Amino acid sequence: xxxxxxxxxxxxxxxxxxxxxxxxxxxxxxxxxxxxxxxxxxxxxxxxxxxxxxxxxxxxxxxxxxxxxxxxxxxxxxxxxxxxxxxxxxxxxxxxxxxxxxxxxxxxxxxxxxxxxxxxxxxxxxxxxxxxxxxxxxxxxxxxxxxxxxxxxxxxxxxxxxxxxxxxxxxxxxxxxxxxxxxxxxxxxxxxxxxxxxxxxxxxxxxxxxxxxxxxxxxxxxxxxxxxxxxxxxxxxxxxxxxxxxxxxxxxxxxxxxxxxxxxxxxxxxxxxxxxxxxxxxxxxxxxxxxxxxxxxxxxxxxxxxxxxxxxxxxxxxxxxxxxxxxxxxxxxxxxxxxxxxxxxxxxxxxxxxxxxxxxxxxxxxxxxxxxxxxxxxxxxxxxxxxxxxxxxxxxxxxxxxxxxxxxxxxxxxxxxxxxxxxxxxxxxxxx
Numbered sequence: 001x002x003x004x005x006x007x008x009x010x011x012x013x014x015x016x017x018x019x020x021x022x023x024x025x026x027x028x029x030x031x032x033x034x035x036x037x038x039x040x041x042x043x044x045x046x047x048x049x050x051x052x053x054x055x056x057x058x059x060x061x062x063x064x065x066x067x068x069x070x071x072x073x074x075x076x077x078x079x080x081x082x083x084x085x086x087x088x089x090x091x092x093x094x095x096x097x098x099x100x101x102x103x104x105x106x107x108x109x110x111x112x113x114x115x116x117x118x119x120x121x122x123x124x125x126x127x128x129x130x131x132x133x134x135x136x137x138x139x140x141x142x143x144x145x146x147x148x149x150x151x152x153x154x155x156x157x158x159x160x161x162x163x164x165x166x167x168x169x170x171x172x173x174x175x176x177x178x179x180x181x182x183x184x185x186x187x188x189x190x191x192x193x194x195x196x197x198x199x200x201x202x203x204x205x206x207x208x209x210x211x212x213x214x215x216x217x218x219x220x221x222x223x224x225x226x227x228x229x230x231x232x233x234x235x236x237x238x239x240x241x242x243x244x245x246x247x248x249x250x251x252x253x254x255x256x257x258x259x260x261x262x263x264x265x266x267x268x269x270x271x272x273x274x275x276x277x278x279x280x281x282x283x284x285x286x287x288x289x290x291x292x293x294x295x296x297x298x299x300x301x302x303x304x305x306x307x308x309x310x311x312x313x314x315x316x317x318x319x320x321x322x323x324x325x326x327x328x329x330x331x332x333x334x335x336x337x338x339x340x341x342x343x344x345x346x347x348x349x350x351x352x353x354x355x356x357x358x359x360x361x362x363x364x365x366x367x368x369x370x371x372x373x374x375x376x377x378x379x380x381x382x383x384x385x386x387x388x389x390x391x392x393x394x395x396x397x398x399x400x401x402x403x404x405x406x407x408x409x410x411x412x413x414x415x416x417x418x419x420x421x422x423x424x425x426x427x428x429x430x431x432x
Contacts, residue, residue, distance in 0.1 A: 014044030019422030026269035037073030063092035080359035123268035127360035139340035141367035169261035200243035207377030210238035228344035234270035237426035306342035319404030
């Protein structure tokens, strides 16, 4: 069945749903109370249980092979199958869930055994993450942060030649809704000669897109730029929590360590490359005078359709706002078009030295700020390092995050003539 924008679902709440209409069908891992984790698909306000659908014989052929891999408590095996199997399962799901489905009556009889209300589900990380790499491809964020330390030369010379990244900590990746404990570490106070130890006083968020790896590569075998896009399983939202005072003391000469490794929050749903296909577009042209990417990083087709047009939003809900019934306050509205490098370029560069990438590996894009006020993806940029507090509804201000603050990330894909899809939320509240 076609993935036409005109399709409607017999799961009526999916029609015109802000995040999960029939055109989305993201994959995730969930559990019911007292049950084991298993694979599911978001459709409206429900989770379609892949385990139940598989056991009742709803899938055939290649789609059944993919469903067998996706029905378990981790999606690594499903990611490893690649695009052909993923597309087969997507088409089968569209057939099952569309208004004209031949199996509609059979599926409706299964009731809440098959379609579980999201409100009754606990979400888990979609995959076992072997490695997590955080990139730095948001050029406006890199420029804004660079200005704080190097006003005359905010971007170092390698930025426009190399997709900069560092190896993050996979063990502290957590699904949306998991509380974030304020980290301890060393900091150097202004004017001090020796550091002190204690809780971070400059806790921050970072607005990022998460990228889930599909089929990887063998050690020593780089992934060609023309194939790199096919190695991506899907996308999520990612909040790279950052302790700016720890970071300022520790980052030279080797970069982030304890300032980043304490927590990273992920939205639970993996939005597939197929669902995002209508929202692909040309990579924005580099400013005049910027260097052309080196040959191994350049592919004409990737430049034509390798970018994504995804609206990104950051909201803040303080404990006081919540107590007073004040709605979350929007801190920033940005877009993935602010990426200086495409996802395919990130994959290719990561593997060019022979580094092995594996299904379920996770990339962060780096903070995706826009060039203007109201588009900054971190408090570090918004407040210029704490110099200019953000004014919030109810009279509060913030330079950095306080205990009880909840950061909410959202994403939306919009295009004339297409059904809008979303990513769900990525939430985290600061404790301690």
